Amino acid sequence: MFNLILFGPPGSGKGTQSDKLVDKYGLKHLSTGNLLRQEIADKTPLGIEAKSFMDKGQLVPDEVVIGMVDSYFDQHIEARGFLFDGFPRTVAQAVALDKLLELKKTSIAAVLALEVGEEELVKRLLNRGKTSGRSDDTNEEVIRKRFAVYSNETTPVAEHYKKAKKFKSIKGEGTVGQIFDAICEAIDKKIER
């Protein structure tokens, strides 16, 4: 299995790039944001609980997200590898993911982090909010809250993978194609090793 994490703040292009990467490398896309939005659309108890956190720009509790990832993983065990998008978002989630992968006798090959300035991120998200129907994109206050949560709870995850020498920053500004090429270059170097 070849497993990657696409890391970066809200609006940095993780979802956009994931769609292209899963096509090119034949990986299974595991976006916890998409899984949670599906639970909300299906009006499941998990979705109803998650919505109250997501609407405020807060993280959904670790145990809820880890349980969801665990069962998604088991349902797609035949996959060549996974592209994790928006997960892990806390150190507890990163530790749980390490353990889960170890049990499956695999690991994370690389963490690729998209770097984008905050004003560009706000612009992208407000713009998407005009059409996405995502309640967390329409209110600038909620968007700023998501950045604060990212800074406080998610940036320590970068340290976790830097210690493991798996972390690589990638410039996330430019055209979608330019950024895709830079990500592919980093992945191809990993595959060649």
Ligand code: AP5
């Ligand atoms: P989630 O769905 O993961 O959202 P996010 O991290 O906030 O990321 P986004 O989807 O907003 O951005 P993205 O980086 O994917 O960028 P995208 O490609 O879409 O999480 C939502 C919520 O769910 C969280 O706040 C939390 O409550 C909960 N949650 C999810 N995972 C969780 C977890 N693990 N633990 C706990 N809670 C969790 O692009 C954004 C926009 O920019 C698009 O309009 C796109 O077209 C545009 N764009 C992309 N690339 C470019 C470019 N190069 N130039 C110009 N525009 C671009």
